[in-house]
Amino acid sequence: MKPSVVHDSSDKDAEPFVEIDPTGRYGRYNELLGSGAVKKVYRAFDQEEGIEVAWNQVKLRNLSNDLAMVERLYSEVRLLRSLTNKNIISLYNVWRDEDRDTLNFITERVPEETPTRLHESAQEMVQADLKGLHYLHTHEPCIIHRDLNCSNVFVNGNIGQVKIGDLGLAAIVGKSHSAHSILGTPEFMAPELYEEDYTEMVDIYSYGMCVLEMVTLEIPYSECDSVAKIYKKVSSGVRPQALKKVKDEEVKAFIEKCLAQPRARPSTAELLKDSFFDGIDDDNDDDENVYDDCGSS
Structure with a gap:
């Protein structure tokens, strides 16, 4: 499909699209909103609803020459709909x-920026993020995000709503809750992810790293200048230096729980019951099974 197609507008100077989806509904602009481990996100426009959306694009040739893996990835993303x-x-x-x-x-495109630090409503924000993760882990089949980091957690400051994004590379797993393949952001990746044999507990580890970044305003393992050095520390169980900067012992203990060995990490249900969230008014009665155990091993 050729570029330079303008969305329906009376403005002759309307910004042109550089790409349009097969249905003709969504148009992509050239403006890059961000990029993840294997994809780029562009500003786009929904011509039916008249709102801006996000156009996520993965260059398949950068992933693998394995056609079976590519088809599985495509099927998984479709399920996420x-x-x-x-x-x-x-x-x-x-x-x-x-x-x-x-x-x-x-x-959808959340109008505000990603969280950069804990503020007065920090616990509510961290809890909302955890609830989103709980929904994924208790879904049938279980869904592992695999690339959870602060750039994938969006906060709409206007209504105080927290949403997890970047689900395009999540893994859909069966009853065994076991997945394979290495995908993610090195600073947030659990050690077992590198071994290509893991469960949804890798998301708990990444979640702990997200909380750490929000507390310290420092990306975990920023002291490392290469992915190889990050891998060496992670695989050896060496914690990021940023953890030493956490002065609140309760917060530090909460993060440590998330970074424990896979079998020792609490499930999302167990974390939601943690004393760290005591005192928060839970007005989300529509999340019926939010405290049900997800059956992680």
């Missing part, structure tokens, strides 16, 4: 562009 939770960014459309060799998916 069925997810409905107020703490998860909605996925609207998914398709594969054979000509460009890309996998594309349209998601």
Whole structure:
């Protein structure tokens, strides 16, 4: 499909699209909103609703020459369209562009920035993030995010809503709750992820690293100048130096629980019951099973 198609507007100087989805509903601008481990996110426009959305694009040739893996990734992203939770960014459309060799998916765009630090409502924000993760882990089948980090947690400051995004590379696993393949952001990746044999507990580790970054305003392992050095520390169980900067013992203990060995890490249900969240008014009665155990091993 050729670029330079302008969305329906009476303004002759309207910004042109550089790409349009197969349905003709969504148009992508050239403006880059961000990039993750294997994808880029562009500003886009929903011509039916008249709102801005996010256009996520994965260059498949950068992932693997394994056609089976690519097809599985495509199938997993399609399944994510069925997810409905107020703490998860909605996925609207998914398709594969054979000509460009890309996998594309349209998601809602949260109007505010990602969280950068804990503030007065910090516990509520951290709890809302955890509830979104709980929804994924208790989904049937279980969904492992695999690339949870602060750049994937969005806060709409206008209404105080927290949403987890960047679900395009999540893993859909069966009853065994076991997944394979290495994907993620090195500073936030659990050690077992590198071994390519893991469960949803890798998300708990990444969640702990997110809390650490919000507390210290420092990306974990920022003292390392290469991925190799990060891997060496993570695989050896060496904690990031930023953890030493956490003065609040309760917060530090909460983070340490998340960074424990896989079998010792608490599930999302157990973390939601943690004393760290005592005193928070839980007005989310619609999350019926938010404290049910997800059955992690």
